[in-house]
Amino acid sequence: MNYTEKFRPQYHYSPEKNWMNDPNGLVYYEGEYHLFYQHTPFASQPDFEKMHWGHAVSSDLIYWEELPPALPPGEDGSIFSGSAVVDYHNTSGFFNEEGSGLVAIYTNNGNQAQPGKPQVQSIAYSKDKGRTWTKYEGNPVLFPDTTLDFRDPKVFWHEETSRWIMSLAVKDRVEFYSSPNLKEWTFASGFGADVIGTHRGIYECPDLFSLHVDGDPNKKKWVLILSVGDCNGVNPNDPEPPAGGSGMLYFVGDFDGQVFTPGEAIHSIDDLKWIDFGSDFYAAVTWSNTPEGDGRRLWIGWMNNWRYAGALPTDKWRGHTSIPRELKLRTFTDGIRLVQEPIEEFNRIRSPLATLENVTIEPNANPLVNIVANKAEFIAEFEMATAKEFGFKVRKSENEETVVGYDAVMKKLFVDRTNSGRTDFHPNFAAKHEAPLSPVNHRVRMSIFMDWCSIEVFGGDGTAIISDTIFPDSESNGLELFAVGGNVKLVSLQINDLGSIWQTNDKAKEHARV
Numbered sequence: 001m002n003y004t005e006k007f008r009p010q011y012h013y014s015p016e017k018n019w020m021n022d023p024n025g026l027v028y029y030e031g032e033y034h035l036f037y038q039h040t041p042f043a044s045q046p047d048f049e050k051m052h053w054g055h056a057v058s059s060d061l062i063y064w065e066e067l068p069p070a071l072p073p074g075e076d077g078s079i080f081s082g083s084a085v086v087d088y089h090n091t092s093g094f095f096n097e098e099g100s101g102l103v104a105i106y107t108n109n110g111n112q113a114q115p116g117k118p119q120v121q122s123i124a125y126s127k128d129k130g131r132t133w134t135k136y137e138g139n140p141v142l143f144p145d146t147t148l149d150f151r152d153p154k155v156f157w158h159e160e161t162s163r164w165i166m167s168l169a170v171k172d173r174v175e176f177y178s179s180p181n182l183k184e185w186t187f188a189s190g191f192g193a194d195v196i197g198t199h200r201g202i203y204e205c206p207d208l209f210s211l212h213v214d215g216d217p218n219k220k221k222w223v224l225i226l227s228v229g230d231c232n233g234v235n236p237n238d239p240e241p242p243a244g245g246s247g248m249l250y251f252v253g254d255f256d257g258q259v260f261t262p263g264e265a266i267h268s269i270d271d272l273k274w275i276d277f278g279s280d281f282y283a284a285v286t287w288s289n290t291p292e293g294d295g296r297r298l299w300i301g302w303m304n305n306w307r308y309a310g311a312l313p314t315d316k317w318r319g320h321t322s323i324p325r326e327l328k329l330r331t332f333t334d335g336i337r338l339v340q341e342p343i344e345e346f347n348r349i350r351s352p353l354a355t356l357e358n359v360t361i362e363p364n365a366n367p368l369v370n371i372v373a374n375k376a377e378f379i380a381e382f383e384m385a386t387a388k389e390f391g392f393k394v395r396k397s398e399n400e401e402t403v404v405g406y407d408a409v410m411k412k413l414f415v416d417r418t419n420s421g422r423t424d425f426h427p428n429f430a431a432k433h434e435a436p437l438s439p440v441n442h443r444v445r446m447s448i449f450m451d452w453c454s455i456e457v458f459g460g461d462g463t464a465i466i467s468d469t470i471f472p473d474s475e476s477n478g479l480e481l482f483a484v485g486g487n488v489k490l491v492s493l494q495i496n497d498l499g500s501i502w503q504t505n506d507k508a509k510e511h512a513r514v
């Protein structure tokens with residue numbers, strides 16, 4: 001596989017052909033990270049009647065090997081989003097000979113045995129490291145009373161109560177269920193129906209996990225993740241996510257095996273915590289069972305937005321993932337916040353392109369004038385001076401540029417993709433996206449991942465994140481460091497090339513196979 005088509009992501013996962021949306025079934029097992037995903041293998045548009053779980057594996061989260069689709073639709077309906085776990089203690093009874101194996105828990109959409117209740121939860125198991133799956137004959141394992149939106153089961157083993165917990169999106173709330181064996185589920189509690197400002201769209205793809213606050217093993221908090229769709233919610237007057245369309249929220253709190261209780265009350269929409277201030281980070285969920293001794297909580301999202309997902313100007317494939325990221329909880333003056341960082345494994349494909357230190361950036365002088373790149377990483381620290389705005393222009397040509405900057409007056413990090421290239425496929429695409437970011441000791445840090453069709457910016461300590469797709473011409477590879485209305489001190493800048501994970505396919509296979 002040597003992916004060189006126009007706009008093809010070079011170090012983000014995309015299927016060779018056709019449609020993908022949400023990551024599904026993220027699990028690490030016997031040396032492999034599995035990435036299943038919503039996939040229509042025969043069409044570049046989403047076909048909700050024929051949704052499969054696509055499949056790829058990696059040993060390092062960088063090099064991916066695409067495998068045949070794992071779960072095909074049938075009379076039980078198509079295969080919507082869900083999760084996968086390692087059943088180490090054979091609680092399911094599927095692994096009497098092997099002792100343990102993989103179990104997938106997913107939504108069947110349009111199950112013919114459940115007329116009028118199209119979404120039910122089913123399970124399947126694999127005894128060969130996820131290569132082949134058997135659907136459980138007792139499916140479905142959970143079906144609704146009335147609601148039509150009843151989906152995206154994310155399951156984990158809750159140590160404290162020794163049972164499985166499922167988080168499920170049920171229209172305007174998350175419902176938690178528990179089970180001793182993955183087959184029988186009991187309702188535990190609901191969360192969200194009365195959380196104001198979150199109901200413009202329906203809830204989708206919840207995830208619940210614990211993290212140590214500030215890395216302190218004695219201080220544990222639970223994080224509830226939520227994707228909120230673009231419309232069909234119960235309150236059309238509720239606010240859109242910061243960049244519009246579909247977006248993601250999180251809550252930090254406690255979970256006792258039964259009930260999730262947020263730590264900070266939500267009195268107004270200003271108390272809501274958005275995960276990403278760009279337009280293209282959705283349905284992100286975390287890997288279960290990360291390797292012993294590693295302890296990181298890792299996740300990946302779909303780099304797209306339901307508002308225009310089917311209109312992206314690629315047709316051989318449509319949709320790709322974000323970079324994998326590590327999640328942490330850190331205490332700030334205003335509370336405990338979720339922090340995202342690019343995973344350290346990117347060291348495998350980094351090579352230095354340029355470094356700068358202690359340079360004053362003046363208006364109309366561009367220290368990067370001799371460098372070209374259409375994929376790269378920028379790690380920068382600025383010290384504020386008189387400039388009102390400063391930052392980078394990337395994927396630049398005479399007619400195109402994507403601006404990644406800091407507005408020193410409004411104290412906002414931003415990505416402006418108004419003139420980034422192809423924007424004509426949807427009226428909302430050409431836009432500027434902003435994230436609040438206060439300088440620390442007059443300094444602003446940003447780390448930028450740029451690929452052939454995307455930009456991911458990690459601002460400050462990793463709370464100000466902007467993820468956006470862009471569709472520039474391949475010739476638009478100029479770079480600029482800019483300052484407007486005064487100057488700014490660039491304390492340090494490291495520009496790294498990030499190697500293609502596809503053009504070295506043999507290497508990819510070597511990394512992906514164990």
Ligand code: FRU
Nearest residue numbers: 022038080081151204205283
């Ligand atoms: C989220 C979502 C899920 C659903 C899947 C269908 O993007 O709408 O709620 O399971 O996509 O492909």
